[in-house]
Amino acid sequence: MAANLRTTRYRNGTVIPNVTEDDQWTTSIDAWCNYENNQGYDATYGKLYNWYTASNPDICPLGWHTPSDAEWMTMEASLGMPAGELSVNTDDRGSLQNVGGSMKATGTIEASTGLWWSPNRGASNESGFTGLPGGYRNHYNPVFMFDNLGEAGTWWTTTTVGSEFVWVRRLSAYSTSVFREQEGKHRGFCVRCVRD
Numbered sequence: 216m217a218a219n220l221r222t223t224r225y226r227n228g229t230v231i232p233n234v235t236e237d238d239q240w241t242t243s244i245d246a247w248c249n250y251e252n253n254q255g256y257d258a259t260y261g262k263l264y265n266w267y268t269a270s271n272p273d274i275c276p277l278g279w280h281t282p283s284d285a286e287w288m289t290m291e292a293s294l295g296m297p298a299g300e301l302s303v304n305t306d307d308r309g310s311l312q313n314v315g316g317s318m319k320a321t322g323t324i325e326a327s328t329g330l331w332w333s334p335n336r337g338a339s340n341e342s343g344f345t346g347l348p349g350g351y352r353n354h355y356n357p358v359f360m361f362d363n364l365g366e367a368g369t370w371w372t373t374t375t376v377g378s379e380f381v382w383v384r385r386l387s388a389y390s391t392s393v394f395r396e397q398e399g400k401h402r403g404f405c406v407r408c409v410r411d
Contacts, residue, residue: 216279216407216408216409217343217344217345218261218345219260219261219262219347219349219370219405219406219407220261220262220264220274220275220405220406220407220408221257221258221261221262222262222274223247223262225271225273225274226273226274226275226276226277227273229273231245231246231247231264231268231274232245232246232247233246233247233248234246234247234248235248235252237360240265240352240354240401240403241354241355241401242401243265243267243401244265244267244268245265245267245268245271246264246265246267246268246403247262247263247264247265247268247403248262248263248352248403249262249263250263250349250350250352250361250364251361251364256349256364259330259347260330260347260348260349260350260364260405261349261405261406262405262406263349263350263351263352263403263404263405264371264403264404264405264406265354265400265401265402265403266371266381266400266401266402266404267400269281269371269373269404269406270371270373270381274406274408275406275408276408278410278411279408279409279410279411280373280408280409280411281371281372281373281406281407281408281409282372282373282407282408282409283372283373283374284372284373284374284382284395285374286372286409287372287382287384287395288301288302290342291308291309291314291393294309294312294314294317294318294342295309295312295313295314295317296308296309296312296314296393297309297312302395303395304395304396304397306390306392306394307390307392308392308393308394308395309391309392309393310390310391310392311391313337313339313391314391314392314393315337315386315387315390315391315392315393315394316336316337316338316339316391317337317339317340317341317342317344318340318342318344318346318386318393319331319335319337319338319339319340319344319346319386320338320340320345320346320347321335321338321339321340322335322338323335323388324365330347330348330365331347331348331365331366331388332348332365332366332388333388334388334389335388336388336389336390336391337390337391344407346368346386347368348363348364348365348366348367348368348386348388349364349368349369349405350362350363350364350365350366350367350368351363351367351369351402351403351404352402352403352404353402353403354399354401354402354403355399365388366387366388366389367385367386367387367388368385368386368405369383369384369385369386369396369398369404369405370383370384370385370404370405370406370407371383371404371405371406372384376397379399379400380397380398380399380400381397381398381399381400382395382396382397383395383396383397383398383404384396
């Protein structure tokens with residue numbers, strides 16, 4: 216899909232709880248919220264979901280699903296990322312090929328033509344992914360419970376790393392790469408669905 220998910224229900228009709236309280240977010244299994252619990256961010260950035268919700272088979276519409284780590288790699292390879300960089304966790308995956316830039320919406324906040332902080336390195340959206348900097352919700356630091364709006368966008372995969380962590384993908388205003396990182400299951404990130 217070319218936009219972040221905004222659903223409040225699973226495909227079977229079950230309501231996904233809107234969890235706004237910090238202490239509840241850290242223990243909830245099913246949860247979504249808007250950035251800073253502000254409905255005004257929803258239309259542009261979509262919702263933030265924890266991994267338990269993002270990995271539920273009913274989160275995406277019929278015929279769609281949350282992508283695995285391997286499916287993200289397939290897309291990255293199709294955008295020119297070298298095979299040797301696909302499965303590594305480094306800061307420069309696909310940077311020389313501008314893979315991250317090809318996935319980012321163009322423009323900067325300062326130029327009033329986009330939603331990324333300047334300089335929004337390499338942004339061309341040639342892939343049609345239209346990645347937006349929707350930020351994230353933390354699950355352990357109340358001082359920075361919400362962070363990175365305008366600076367970075369992060370998306371879940373369904374692929375776990377041990378019992379505590381999950382592979383995610385992140386785009387940054389300051390980089391042309393696609394970051395592959397391990398994050399905790401209770402964080403709040405965006406979801407993109409891919410066709411079955």
